[in-house]
Structure formats: C-alpha cells, structure tokens
Amino acid sequence: MRIKADDWKRALVLSLLSAPAIAFMVFDFVFPNISTPSLDKNLLVAFLMAALFGTPAGYFNRRTDHAILTVFIYISIGYVIAVIAYSAPFLFYDFEVIFPGLYIMFFLNMTVIPLMLLVFGGIVGVIIGQILRESYEREETAQFFSKQH
C-alpha cells in the first residue's frame, strides 16, 4: 500500500470529522454519570455509533485500505483527546488527582473493550460508507445517461 501526501491529508481531514465523537464516547464510557448526553455504557449503542462515525471514512475514500487507515487514525486522535479531557482538572486546573496510583492504568482498563469495539464498528462503518458511495455514484451515472438520451 503506497500512501501519498494527499492521502494523508484526506485521512487527517476525515479524522477531524470522526475523532470528536470517538473522544466523547471514550470519555463517556469512563464517566457516564457526569457526561451529557450519556450512552450509559451501552456497548450496542457504542458499536452503532462507531459504525455511524466510520461511514465518512468509507464514503469519502475510494480505497478500502486508506479508509481503514483513516479509522485507526481517527480512533487514535479521539483516544488522545479523551485522555486530555479525563486529565482536564489536573492539566488545566490545580486539582488533586483522584486516583493517584493507577491514574492512566485506570483509564486504559476501563476503555480497552470499547476501544476494540470502536475499531470494529469503524471498519463496519467503512463498508457501509463505501456501499453508500457506490450506490450514489451508480445513481449519478444513471441520471447522467438518462439526460444524454
């Protein structure tokens, strides 16, 4: 798989569309009682949302390998943003760390299963996105030729 500079740019722009939702879902999975609107740790909803937010990666990417790479990139960016949100009181304000011993381990432990689900949901979303794109293009072509005759 050869990735050009333009492909990286595409992956980055598409990541900006999907990463906020991933960041929110990961944060919400750790603190469902204080986040709004909460998915309440419902893994099925998290999976469906992940598939929904994987759709743009498939829809705006012609190549499947690039689309899947985009999924990995936006999940990584989303996860990093979620860690920043999780650390907000301690990074940006002078508050005491609530779980000092296992601060990051606690976060990883809580989110490892949803993380895998987000990757899987993202890949399913890519497939849905590509089906939508093909359907759209088929319709566009049909309309183009119907105008010609």
Add this chain to the structure above:
Amino acid sequence: MSIMDDLRSRWFAATLSIAAALFFTGALVFSAMTYVSVMDARQNIRLASAIETAEELQNGSLLISLTIELENPSRQVLHITSLSWSVRIYNWSHPDGALIPVAFVYTVPTEFADVGKGEVKVYDYEQLVSDPEVLSNIRGFINHSASEDVDYMLETVPYTHDFRVAAWLGDYEHDYDYSKELYLNDMVKIERRYFGGSYT
C-alpha cells in the same frame, strides 16, 4: 480529486459529518467542564466555624450544643443524605479507653436540606441532657479525673463532638450494576467530618 473538492461535491454528507463533529466537540467540552466542576466541589466543600458549648442548668441538667457551617463554594448543588451529631467523653485513663455517650442526633434530611451553589448552611444542634444515668456517668468521670488531679466541672469536661455529613453532588449519583462502577459514586459522594476539633 482532493478531499476539499470531494467534500464540496458531496456537500450533504459533509454537512452532516461536520454538524455531528461540532455536536460531539461541544458535548465533550461540556462534560469535561462538569468533571472540572465536580473536582472543584470535592476539593472546596468543607466544614468550618464550629462552636461547641456546654452549660449546666439550675436543675443540674446539662445543655450541650454545636453550631457548625457547611460551605459550598462550588457550582454544584449538594443533596444532603445524612447528618449526624454525637457527643462523647473519651475516658483515656480507663484501660479500654471507655466511651461515655452524652448526646446523639441522626437525621435523614429531605430535599429541603439541599445546599445550593455558593451557599453556606449553618447547622445548629442543641440537646438537653437530663437522663440521671448519663449525668451520673459524667459525674463519675469528673470524680475519677479529680482522683488523678485533673479538675473538671460539668461545663468544662472535654466533650468530644463528632459531626458528620454525607451528600451527593448534583444529580450525578450512579445507579451502578456491578462493583467495577463503584468509583462513579465515590467521585460524586461528599463526606465531611468534624471530630474532636479537627475537620476532615
């Protein structure tokens, strides 16, 4: 075709994606700010300005009281779940460190006991101790102390006040399903104590 041209030509899907991204960015920022506010409340809610009094009445009874403030400078409403105040005498000279109970009040407050944002609530407790058994225990302690060259009167006995308050922050109490979620309640539970002159 570059990504920008692609987004322009598929403007409907692009607009939906951008709208969703903005929505979730807003939700994340709002939730993170709530988290900051909860941390602020955990750190700054405190008990303060305790005033302990003990007064001997003419009929020989004891009137004992405690006034204490609960300060909530945070942006969260505090839903009080329990309040308790007890007064005891710790008889350290006793081999088992015996306790002499003097007064006890426990209340499960109603919704009216909420402490609002930036509010200071004053709790005023007063109890008349007239039970002959309790009074005789206190006098026994006074006599025992006198035998050890420590002179007390009914008003000057070292009464140990123990005031405890437990509360939830906002409406963030979590109806957890299994033990792995206990941390959610721990995060939004506030427990403060005034014991023997110190605040924890």
